Structure formats: structure tokens, C-alpha cells
Amino acid sequence: MRDYIGIEKHLIDTLQLSRRPVAIAFRDATPAGVEALDGTQPSGCSFWRLAASGRTFYTVPSDHYNCPVGSYTHNIALPKERETELSDTLSLMVDVGYIRMEEVAGIPRLPTTPAFTIYAPLGSTPVDPDAVIIAGKPARVMLLHEAGTRAAKQAPPLLGRPRLR
Secondary structure, three states: OOOHHHHHHHHHHHHOOOOOOEEEEEEOOOOOOOEEOOOOOOOHHHHHHHHHOOOOEEEOHHHHOOOHHHHHHOOOOOOHHHOHHHHHHHHHHHHOOOOOHHHHHHOOOOOOOOOEEEEEEHHHOOOOOOEEEOOOOHHHHHHHHHHHHHHHOOOOOOOOOOOOO
């Protein structure tokens, strides 16, 4: 496994991050020693906050039901009685100008539902991550975006940006 402790330190120092980067891994089984999420959370983003604060844990699909957009991106079907929550949330996001309805089709989505999603601070990840979430000041995160654009030789989509009407 790579030196994720060193990578985390380099990211924090270079980007002057006040929060730890979060490693996310999608797996069919949990690694030894990783505990299940204790309790419930109001949204998928809450899992990132817990991991950034130092916790390592895994979730199962039902842990994501409180977040219709997170369930969608993780390819998790909501229970029948909650199916309308995704369209209700997307309608609200469109109504306030956060996204346009034509952008919904471009929201990234996992091809299959992960049996387990593992969250950890990057420097403590027990497995190689499939994604890393970094939160920081816009000017610093833009540097990371520019580096990613150059490495990929194309501009990755920007999600989560405010939009004015």
C-alpha cells in the first residue's frame, strides 16, 4: 500500500487544509479491524465529517437511506416508501438554483451498489481508496483541481458549486 500518511501530510501542508482528507473505498467485504458505523447520520456528507475527525468505519447500503442524493450516487435503491425523496430533493435543488435539471444526468454514479463503503482519514486508511475527499479554502482547492485537470488532460466536472440565477 502507498504511503498515505505521507500523502496526507503533503496535502495538508501544501493546500493548508484545516481538515484531514478522507479516503473512501467501495468493497465486497470489510477489512479486518474496521468497525461498522455506530448509529445513523442525516446525510452521506456526515460520513466524510466523521472520517475527517479521525474515525475509521464502514457503512452498508441502508446507512445511506437518509441521503437521497448520496443513495443515488452510490447506486443504492431507496425503500419503496422513500422513493420520492430523490425527486423531491432534486426539485428543491433546481428551485433554489443550485443545479439545473439537465445536469442531473451528469451526476456521477457508481456502476454497482457497494456492499460496504469504508471511510477513514487518508493517513489511516486500512485499504487503498477509490476516492479521496478534500475540503479546503477555494483558492487552495483550485490548485488541486488544476493539477488534476493537467494530469487527466481534461477538465473534470465541478459539482457542489453555488449557482446564481
